[in-house]
Amino acid sequence: MGDRFSDRQLNFLVLANVLVIAVAVVFAGETFLSLYNFQSMSAQVPELALLALGVMLAMIAGRGGIDLSGIALANLSGIVAYVLIRDWVSPDDQPLTFVWLFAGVALVVGILGGMINGVLIAFAGLTPIIATLGTQLFFTGIAVLITNGSAVSLGYIEPLDDFGNTPVLGVSLCFALFIAIAVVLGVVLRYTPFGLKLYLMGSNPKAARYAGIPHRRMLFLTYTACGLLASIAGIIIAARTSSVKWDYGTSYVLIAILIVVMAGVRPEGGYGRVLCVVLSATALQMLSSLFNFMDISNFFRDCAWGLLLLLFLAISRIDLRAFLPSRS
Amino acid sequence: MTDIAADQAANSMPTESGINRFARWLVRHPPVVTAALIALVCLVVGTINPDFWQMSNLFDMARSTVVRGLFALGVLVVLASGGLDVSFTAIAAFVMYVMTMLVTNYVPDLPILVILLVAALGGALLGAMNGLLVSTLKAPSLIVTIGTQYVIRGFLLTFIGTALFMNIPNAMDAFGKWALFQHTGANGAVSTMPVYVLVLALAIIVTWFMLNRTLMGRAIYAVGGNAGIAERLGYSLRRVHIFVFAYAGLLAGIAGIMHVSSNRLANPFDLAGSELEVIAAVILGGARITGGSGTVLGTMLGVVLITLVSNVLILVGIPSTSQLAILGLFIVGAGALFSIKPRG
Numbered sequence: 291m292g293d294r295f296s297d298r299q300l301n302f303l304v305l306a307n308v309l310v311i312a313v314a315v316v317f318a319g320e321t322f323l324s325l326y327n328f329q330s331m332s333a334q335v336p337e338l339a340l341l342a343l344g345v346m347l348a349m350i351a352g353r354g355g356i357d358l359s360g361i362a363l364a365n366l367s368g369i370v371a372y373v374l375i376r377d378w379v380s381p382d383d384q385p386l387t388f389v390w391l392f393a394g395v396a397l398v399v400g401i402l403g404g405m406i407n408g409v410l411i412a413f414a415g416l417t418p419i420i421a422t423l424g425t426q427l428f429f430t431g432i433a434v435l436i437t438n439g440s441a442v443s444l445g446y447i448e449p450l451d452d453f454g455n456t457p458v459l460g461v462s463l464c465f466a467l468f469i470a471i472a473v474v475l476g477v478v479l480r481y482t483p484f485g486l487k488l489y490l491m492g493s494n495p496k497a498a499r500y501a502g503i504p505h506r507r508m509l510f511l512t513y514t515a516c517g518l519l520a521s522i523a524g525i526i527i528a529a530r531t532s533s534v535k536w537d538y539g540t541s542y543v544l545i546a547i548l549i550v551v552m553a554g555v556r557p558e559g560g561y562g563r564v565l566c567v568v569l570s571a572t573a574l575q576m577l578s579s580l581f582n583f584m585d586i587s588n589f590f591r592d593c594a595w596g597l598l599l600l601l602f603l604a605i606s607r608i609d610l611r612a613f614l615p616s617r618s
Numbered sequence: 619m620t621d622i623a624a625d626q627a628a629n630s631m632p633t634e635s636g637i638n639r640f641a642r643w644l645v646r647h648p649p650v651v652t653a654a655l656i657a658l659v660c661l662v663v664g665t666i667n668p669d670f671w672q673m674s675n676l677f678d679m680a681r682s683t684v685v686r687g688l689f690a691l692g693v694l695v696v697l698a699s700g701g702l703d704v705s706f707t708a709i710a711a712f713v714m715y716v717m718t719m720l721v722t723n724y725v726p727d728l729p730i731l732v733i734l735l736v737a738a739l740g741g742a743l744l745g746a747m748n749g750l751l752v753s754t755l756k757a758p759s760l761i762v763t764i765g766t767q768y769v770i771r772g773f774l775l776t777f778i779g780t781a782l783f784m785n786i787p788n789a790m791d792a793f794g795k796w797a798l799f800q801h802t803g804a805n806g807a808v809s810t811m812p813v814y815v816l817v818l819a820l821a822i823i824v825t826w827f828m829l830n831r832t833l834m835g836r837a838i839y840a841v842g843g844n845a846g847i848a849e850r851l852g853y854s855l856r857r858v859h860i861f862v863f864a865y866a867g868l869l870a871g872i873a874g875i876m877h878v879s880s881n882r883l884a885n886p887f888d889l890a891g892s893e894l895e896v897i898a899a900v901i902l903g904g905a906r907i908t909g910g911s912g913t914v915l916g917t918m919l920g921v922v923l924i925t926l927v928s929n930v931l932i933l934v935g936i937p938s939t940s941q942l943a944i945l946g947l948f949i950v951g952a953g954a955l956f957s958i959k960p961r962g
Contacts, residue, residue, distance in 0.1 A: 354758065356758075356760070356761075410950060410953075410954065414954045415954075416950070416953045416954055417907045417908060417953070419702065419760055419907060420901060420907045420949065420950075420953040421950065421953060423894060423897065423949060424898075424946050424947070424948075424949030424950035424953060425946060425950060426894070426946070427894055427898075427942050427943070427945050427946030427949060428942075428943055428946025428947055428949075428950065429946070430942050430943075430946070431939075431940065431941065431942030431943025431944065431945065431946050432943050434939045434940075434942055434943070435937075435939050435940050435943055438939060439939055541768070543764070544764050544765075544767075544768055547761055547764060548765075551757075551761065557757055557758050557761060587775075587776060589771075589772050589775035589776040589780075590772060590776040591772070592768045592771065592772035592775075593768060593769055593771075593772020593773050593776055594772070595768055595772075596764075596765045596766065596767065596768030596769035596770075596772060597765075597769055599761070599764070599765035599768075600751060600755070600762065600765045600766070600769070603751075603755040603757045603761065603762065603765070604754075604755055606757075607754070607755055607756060607757075
């Protein structure tokens with residue numbers, strides 16, 4: 291298994307996780323290592339990490355791929371699902387039906403939103419930046435329109451709340467779901483023709499074209515998958531916070547990109563590993579919790595995320611120069 | 619990618635329908651669409667609600683184009699060079715807050731001209747930092763400037779302050795009130811066209827001159843059109859990157875002071891989140907996000923259109939909550955329209 295230790299990025303991320311825990315124990319004491327803290331941290335990871343996985347998919351596909359509309363679509367799918375379902379099914383009388391319908395509608399909204407991005411990018415030929423910038427505003431705008439700009443409380447819906455906040459056998463359910471999704475995505479990227487084609491498209495678009503890869507269909511599918519991931523994030527957010535609102539997680543666009551850059555995904559396309567994104571997300575979440583323990587202001591946290599993003603962009607530059615010869 | 623095949627198909631067709639030719643002409647002159655949209659919005663809104671044509675409303679809109687227009691000119695220059703900047707609002711907020719604080723506390727009698735110069739310099743320095751990072755990190759400028767946006771805003775709010783500045787320096791206050799001309803409405807209400815709209819006019823002229831009459835302008839369009847070829851022609855990518863981001867920062871610094879002067883207070887939380895509508899304005903003005911194109915005239919038309927959308931929808935009874943959705947549709951629509959490559 292020599293292969294396992296040859297991925298520098300992976301080694302680095304494992305090290306970063308260990309380092310953050312070590313620093314946290316020094317600064318925040320034993321409470322940081324408590325089961326409760328780990329449960330609450332693991333409950334917060336999925337929503338961000340799912341959005342980051344979406345950004346990763348878009349980046350792997352190349353052509354300046356990026357998805358800026360993730361959190362907007364996540365919020366929108368939660369809002370649309372709740373507003374549509376609440377008149378049909380009472381969450382008090384049939385909670386389980388309500389939750390399944392809620393999840394179903396949210397997923398459909400996510401897929402539709404992703405398809406809009408896909409059509410714009412793959413078929414109308416928009417640059418991913420401008421397409422997802424536009425749809426980000428559009429999705430947010432629709433969400434504002436539906437809710438009139440205020441947060442909508444879901445109230446206490448037992449199955450949904452359990453999914454978001456009650457751990458089973460010490461593991462929070464949304465974290466378990468997230469891990470399952472990450473595993474599926476990892477397998478798809480690594481072992482299916484879809485994954486192979488996606489990496490080829492990103493690393494060498496011209497070769498991919500001559501190899502007969504249907505790039506339009508691939509891009510369409512990729513951005514649809516981003517939408518699907520965003521709506522799952524939306525369901526998890528609704529479950530965890532028992533509310534849906536249009537401006538939840540305004541800094542998630544930055545953090546999702548930060549996670550992806552930290553995971554070593556190349557913004558030019560062609561490279562990115564699911565495992566690295568997951569580890570990068572956990573490292574950031576632990577750092578964020580550490581900031582919480584130390585009572586550091588949210589403003590400083592934003593500043594730190596920005597600095598980290600620039601730092602990791604710089605690190606990825608230095609790596610290329612110093613380590614390329616030794617690899618060949 | 620499919621250009622060659624499409625070109626051949628187009629060439630093999632001897633006669634072209636008039637509609638087709640018109641469409642091709644439109645694609646080559648994107649601002650025409652924007653101008654038509656402006657005329658349409660004005661006519662429709664003016665018919666539904668004649669209040670639209672009142673001087674006070676027109677003056678209001680002229681005033682609110684100033685800050686947005688300054689930002690948009692900066693974005694245009696960055697976009698023309700093939701980059702994208704989202705940190706300009708953070709730079710503006712930083713410069714305006716720090717300047718207001720310094721001037722109020724240390725040199726309350728500083729004349730406005732010096733304030734503007736220092737603000738422009740400060741903004742340009744922050745912008746140059748962006749440019750340096752973009753060219754050193756060789757990462758997409760969107761990602762880099764998202765990073766610097768958070769660093770600058772986070773630094774401002776953590777280390778400098780979060781409190782409002784209600785009593786701004788006299789020079790800035792006076793500059794905000796200084797009237798170019800006044801108009802007294804039929805009902806006796808006095809509306810003022812402030813002098814600071816001239817700052818935007820000056821910025822428009824300078825930007826136009828820079829883009830069209832200087833070597834740097836040539837270099838910007840060349841780098842935006844094809845960075846690889848421009849580099850082989852001897853243009854220094856690093857110098858162009860640093861220049862465009864510094865220029866955008868300079869305009870953002872000035873825009874920050876304009877914002878304080880017109881609102882008569884300095885709020886460090888202001889301006890955040892208005893990046894997208896500015897970028898929307900520039901895209902609507904026909905600048906392609908892939909770089910190498912864009913005109914000052916088109917950009918200003920885009921700014922007018924965005925200002926119309928955000929100011930007059932209320933006049934015709936469209937709820938202001940629908941603004942964001944409409945802006946989003948505009949970006950996507952303009953992006954789709956202008957992503958059609960001009961042929962022939």
